[in-house]
Each structure stands twice: as C-alpha cells, then as structure tokens.
Amino acid sequence: MAGSTGTESATDGSGRLDRRLLVERLSSYWLGGAGYFAIALFALIVLTLLYQSLPLLSEYSVVQMLTTSNWDPAQNEFGFLPAIVGTVYVTLLSMAMGTPIAILAAIYIAEYAEGRTKTLVSSLIDVLAAIPSVIFGLVALIVVVPLVGDYVAPAFGSDTTGLGIFTVSLVMAIVVTPFMISLSVESLEALPDELRESSLGVGATKWETIRSVLLRAAGPGIFSAILLGFGRVFGATIVPAMLIGGQTQLPDSLFATGQTLPTLIVNDFGELMSLPLTQSALIFVGVMLVVVVWLFNFGAMLVRRRLQRRWQY
Amino acid sequence: MTESTDTTLITDDLAVTYTGNRTVDAVEGVSLEFSANRLTAIIGPSGCGKSTLLKSLNRLHEIQPNVEITGDVRLNGESIYDTDEPTPEVRRRIGYVPQKPTPLPLSIYENVAYGLRIHGDYGSTEELDERVESYLRKVNLWDEVKDRLDAPGAELSTGQIQRLCLARSLAVEPDVLLCDEVTSALDPISAETVEETLADLKDEYTIVMVTHSMDQARRLADDVVFLYLGDVVEANDAESFFTNPQTERTKAFVGGSDTAASGATGGNERDDHAAAAGTDDADGARTDPVRAER
Numbered sequence: 001m002a003g004s005t006g007t008e009s010a011t012d013g014s015g016r017l018d019r020r021l022l023v024e025r026l027s028s029y030w031l032g033g034a035g036y037f038a039i040a041l042f043a044l045i046v047l048t049l050l051y052q053s054l055p056l057l058s059e060y061s062v063v064q065m066l067t068t069s070n071w072d073p074a075q076n077e078f079g080f081l082p083a084i085v086g087t088v089y090v091t092l093l094s095m096a097m098g099t100p101i102a103i104l105a106a107i108y109i110a111e112y113a114e115g116r117t118k119t120l121v122s123s124l125i126d127v128l129a130a131i132p133s134v135i136f137g138l139v140a141l142i143v144v145v146p147l148v149g150d151y152v153a154p155a156f157g158s159d160t161t162g163l164g165i166f167t168v169s170l171v172m173a174i175v176v177t178p179f180m181i182s183l184s185v186e187s188l189e190a191l192p193d194e195l196r197e198s199s200l201g202v203g204a205t206k207w208e209t210i211r212s213v214l215l216r217a218a219g220p221g222i223f224s225a226i227l228l229g230f231g232r233v234f235g236a237t238i239v240p241a242m243l244i245g246g247q248t249q250l251p252d253s254l255f256a257t258g259q260t261l262p263t264l265i266v267n268d269f270g271e272l273m274s275l276p277l278t279q280s281a282l283i284f285v286g287v288m289l290v291v292v293v294w295l296f297n298f299g300a301m302l303v304r305r306r307l308q309r310r311w312q313y
Numbered sequence: 314m315t316e317s318t319d320t321t322l323i324t325d326d327l328a329v330t331y332t333g334n335r336t337v338d339a340v341e342g343v344s345l346e347f348s349a350n351r352l353t354a355i356i357g358p359s360g361c362g363k364s365t366l367l368k369s370l371n372r373l374h375e376i377q378p379n380v381e382i383t384g385d386v387r388l389n390g391e392s393i394y395d396t397d398e399p400t401p402e403v404r405r406r407i408g409y410v411p412q413k414p415t416p417l418p419l420s421i422y423e424n425v426a427y428g429l430r431i432h433g434d435y436g437s438t439e440e441l442d443e444r445v446e447s448y449l450r451k452v453n454l455w456d457e458v459k460d461r462l463d464a465p466g467a468e469l470s471t472g473q474i475q476r477l478c479l480a481r482s483l484a485v486e487p488d489v490l491l492c493d494e495v496t497s498a499l500d501p502i503s504a505e506t507v508e509e510t511l512a513d514l515k516d517e518y519t520i521v522m523v524t525h526s527m528d529q530a531r532r533l534a535d536d537v538v539f540l541y542l543g544d545v546v547e548a549n550d551a552e553s554f555f556t557n558p559q560t561e562r563t564k565a566f567v568g569g570s571d572t573a574a575s576g577a578t579g580g581n582e583r584d585d586h587a588a589a590a591g592t593d594d595a596d597g598a599r600t601d602p603v604r605a606e607r
Contacts, residue, residue: 115378192413192415193377194412194413194415195415195418196376197368197373197409198409198410198415198417198478198481199427200373200376200404200409201373201404201408201409201482201491202428202484202485203401203402203405203431203432203485204427212417212419213417216418219418310418311418312465312467313418
C-alpha cells in the first residue's frame with residue numbers, strides 16, 4: 001500500500017516534470033511568434049506602402065516632387081514641398097514652445113512642489129495628457145482661432161482668419177506638453193536621493209544640484225520624453241486637419257494657412273483616391289512619414305546611448 | 314564624549330520626528346559633542362536612527378518631506394539651524410558621503426572639481442588641476458585614475474567610486490565629514506582600502522561615521538556613540554567603550570549576546586523607525602546587526 005503510493009507519486013512526479021518541460025519548450029515558440037508577428041506586420045505595412053507608391057515613383061522623379069510646390073492632383077502635379085515645409089514649421093514651432101515649458105514644469109513638480117500642491121498639479125497634468133486631441137482641436141476652434149486672428153497675428157502684422165500654422169503649432173504644443181512633463185517627471189523622480197545628497201553635501205544649492213547633476217542624470221529620460229513629443233507632433237493628424245486651413249501652398253509666414261504631410265492625406269483621400277496616381281501619391285506621403293519617423297528614432301537611439309554613457313551615475 | 318577641549322560639533326537636545334502617515338520619533342533628545350580631528354563612530358542596530366542623526370548634522374534630512382526637528386546643532390558655537398533654509402556654507406563645512414557609492418554624472422576629474430567649481434575656490438585651471446590631483450592622492454586613487462580623468466566616474470569599480478566620493482567631499486575642505494556606512498556596499502577588499510583611507514584622514518578631519526560593523530568601529534574609532542531606538546545609550550572614547558561598557562545594553566551589544574539581539578529585533582518600535590526612515594539603513598535592515606558582529 002505504502003509502496004504503491006510511493007511509485008504512483010513518483011510516476012506523477014515525472015509526468016509533471018515532462019509537462020513542465022514541454023510548456024517550457026513551447027513557451028519560446030509562442031512568445032517568439034508574438035515578437036515575429038509584430039516584425040512581420042511592420043514589414044507588411046512598409047512593403048504595401050512601397051508597392052502602392054510605385055505607380056507614382058515610376059512616372060515622376062522623387063527629387064522633383066520633393067522640391068516643387070505645385071500640388072494639383074487633378075492635373076497630375078505632385079509637389080510635396082508645401083506639405084513638407086508645413087510639417088517642419090509646425091514641428092519646430094511646437095517643440096520650441098513646448099520643450100522649455102515641459103522641462104521647467106517637470107523640474108518644478110519633481111523637485112520643488114510638495115504635498116498637496118504636488119499631487120494636485122501632477123494629477124491635473126496627467127488628466128490633460130489623457131484628453132483626446134480632437135477635444136483640444138474643438139476648444140481651439142472656439143478660443144484660440146479668434147484669439148490668433150484678432151490679436152496675435154495682427155500684432156505681428158499678419159492678416160489671417162486665425163487658422164494656420166501658428167495656431168496648429170500652439171495647440172499641438174498644448175497637446176504634447178503635459179505628456180512630455182509627465183514622462184520627464186518620472187525620469188527625475190526615478191533618480192536616487194544619493195545624487196541629491198552628494199551634490200548638496202558639498203555645499204551646492206538646490207538649483208546648482210538640479211542644473212549640474214539631476215538634469216544630466218535624468219537627461220536620457222528627458223531626451224526620450226521630448227522625442228516622443230516630437231513624434232506625436234510630427235504625426236499629428238486631427239488637430240492640424242481642423243486648424244491649419246488646408247491650403248496647399250508654400251506658407252509665406254508663420255501665420256499663413258498651409259498643409260502638413262498627414263493633413264494632405266486626410267484632406268485629399270476622399271474623392272481623389274479614385275485617381276490611381278493620386279492614391280499612389282498619398283500613399284507615398286505615408287512612406288515619407290514612416291521613413292522619417294524611423295530614421296529619427298534610430299538617430300535618437302544613438303544619441304541616447306551616448307548620453308547614457310556620458311552621464312551615467 | 315570625553316575630551317571636550319577642542320570640540321567642533323555639538324548637538325543640543327536634538328530630536329527628529331517623521332510626521333508622515335504615522336508620527337515616528339527617529340532621534341530623541343540627543344546631546345553630543347564631536348571632538349575635532351577625531352573619528353566618532355555611531356553604532357547601533359538597523360533603523361535605530363543612525364542615518365537620520367547623521368543627516369540632521371548638516372540638515373540633509375530636509376530633502377525629505379514631513380520631517381520635523383527640535384533642538385540645535387552648533388559648529389564652533391554657531392547654530393546651523395538659525396536660517397529657514399540650510400545655507401550652502403553649512404554643507405560645505407559639514408560634508409556628507411552617502412552609503413551607496415554615488416558618482417555624479419560627470420567625469421572623474423569633474424567629480425572632484427565639482428565643489429571647487431561651485432564655490433569658485435580656485436585661481437586658475439592649473440590650480441584646479443593641482444587640487445584635483447592632490448585630493449585624488451589623498452584618497453589613494455590618483456595612480457589608478459590618472460590616465461583616464463575624462464572617463465565617466467561611474468565607470469570605476471564601486472570601491473574606487475567610494476574613494477572618489479571621499480575626494481569630492483574633501484575637495485571643498487570641510488571641517489567635519491559625515492560618512493554613512495561608507496564601506497557597507499563594498500566587497501571586503503575595497504572596504505579595507507576605504508577604511509585605510511579613512512584612517513589616514515582622521516588626523517586632519519573631524520569624521521563622524523555611521524557603521525554597522527563593531528569590528529570597524531574598534532579598528533577606526535576614537536570615540537563611539539551607541540544609539541538605540543533614537544536614544545544615546547552610551548557615548549565614550551573607544552577604549553573605554555569597548556573595554557569598560559557602562560550599561561547592560563552596551564555590554565550586550567558589544568559582547569554580542571542575545572539580550573541585545575532580541576531587544577534590537579523584537580519590538581515593533583524598531584520596525585517603525587526603519588519604515589519611517591525610508592531609505593535609511595535599507596541595506597542593513599536585512600542583516601541582523603548583532604549576529605553580523607558575531
């Protein structure tokens with residue numbers, strides 16, 4: 001009796017071990033499968049985009065399309081320059097407005113705010129970051145557009161309705177800043193207190209500690225936060241589509257109406273997709289977006305690695 | 314403490330209370346005198362307020378929220394608590410080296426030059442070079458790093474980093490150096506090197522050192538303070554402290570008998586201290602302080 005129980009449990013034991021080893025062997029397959037699925041999906045998207053833009057690429061020179069500014073798909077004129085310039089303007093202007101505020105606010109929340117103030121401010125920022133950007137677009141139509149049209153643009157000697165590159169940049173800055181603040185605060189708060197103690201412990205002031213030690217140590221994280229913000233502005237679709245004015249022309253000032261690469265797709269894909277070359281052109285815009293974002297992320301990874309080595313602690 | 318002739322640092326009825334979710338008295342009514350050019354070891358079980366006491370000597374505990382302090386700390390007769398915010402001068406004169414070897418995110422050279430640059434304490438770049446070299450020599454690190462002064466400080470070994478931290482602290486010529494278990498994160502050989510460095514330094518500087526290791530206190534200390542649950546149980550010169558302890562608790566702790574061990578680890582009060590102190594003694598909390606000393 002006792003002996004048979006012993007044998008049984010031994011067999012059970014080895015059966016159980018076999019099952020565990022089988023699961024262990026399989027786990028590498030299904031986990032790997034999920035990983036390869038993601039890669040395959042990415043490759044499939046890129047290949048589809050490339051394949052679908054071939055009709056355009058076989059008929060027109062890429063360099064010419066990138067450097068001319070006539071956009072009239074009905075006449076088979078595909079100059080991407082206005083949308084490219086619009087995208088560059090919006091991205092640079094938004095980041096120029098948003099980044100300094102994001103870094104300063106993050107320092108305030110992580111290092112200066114205390115107790116209830118800190119809880120209140122940081123949860124408000126998180127709430128802002130979670131609002132869908134279409135809401136920002138709606139509110140901006142009611143508030144920012146008249147403000148820019150009636151006051152800001154005239155102050156700079158421009159005459160506009162309020163729709164245009166400046167408005168889009170301002171609103172996109174408002175959309176991504178909370179997001180950049182939130183991530184930067186996380187980087188700063190993840191720093192060990194020993195860094196603060198070491199710097200304060202030789203007589204540095206709080207500001208000197210932040211400037212010389214904490215911003216360096218959290219630098220790679222803050223850099224990533226800003227890049228994610230950059231990516232969001234670059235690929236932003238709904239806010240620019242609502243506020244940029246949709247004129248495909250080279251902007252003559254920051255207050256001019258214009259077009260970005262994503263809004264080009266959104267504004268034209270309805271009716272014009274019936275023209276094969278136009279469809280191909282819009283898909284080529286997609287290729288440009290993917291390639292630029294990819295190149296940018298790659299460059300950012302190299303920079304971040306350098307920073308991480310230089311500023312390790 | 315015994316010889317009060319050349320006293321530099323005095324605590325007067327110093328008490329530190331954490332006022333977070335629960336109120337915890339981390340340090341209660343401590344009056345001590347730290348004599349000049351001597352090394353004072355603060356010993357006691359984990360979470361008994363050693364690190365809190367140490368940090369309150371240059372107001373470093375204030376970077377944490379919800380800490381209240383009463384009493385006073387005086388350096389050469391001047392209170393360091395007479396301003397709302399700690400002045401940079403206080404922390405320049407009373408330096409601090411944390412338990413965890415912490416390089417600043419700067420090169421080896423700039424780690425040492427950090428305080429000098431902040432205080433503008435140098436005439437020319439040549440003078441800065443000389444002073445960086447002299448402090449690196451003082452902590453016996455120069456020969457190991459002289460060929461790679463521009464490399465990040467974090468690329469050194471932990472033992473080297475801890476000596477770099479000492480050099481960084483010494484570079485601003487503090488009167489007092491507070492060392493928080495500076496060898497506890499190191500391997501035995503690195504710990505020995507750092508200990509030797511401390512032994513060299515104690516003739517020139519007033520050092521207050523928190524330690525878990527009774528052996529280390531025996532080897533290095535001129536004076537010993539035994540802290541238990543926020544109270545000073547006994548403070549004496551090292552020889553008297555170890556050879557002729559005055560209280561039962563000290564005898565038990567020094568002798569390593571079970572009385573102190575059960576006292577130290579049994580009560581909830583001690584856990585309160587450790588929890589309230591946060592990172593304070595986090596490493597040590599895993600070690601039974603008495604058993605670790607045999």
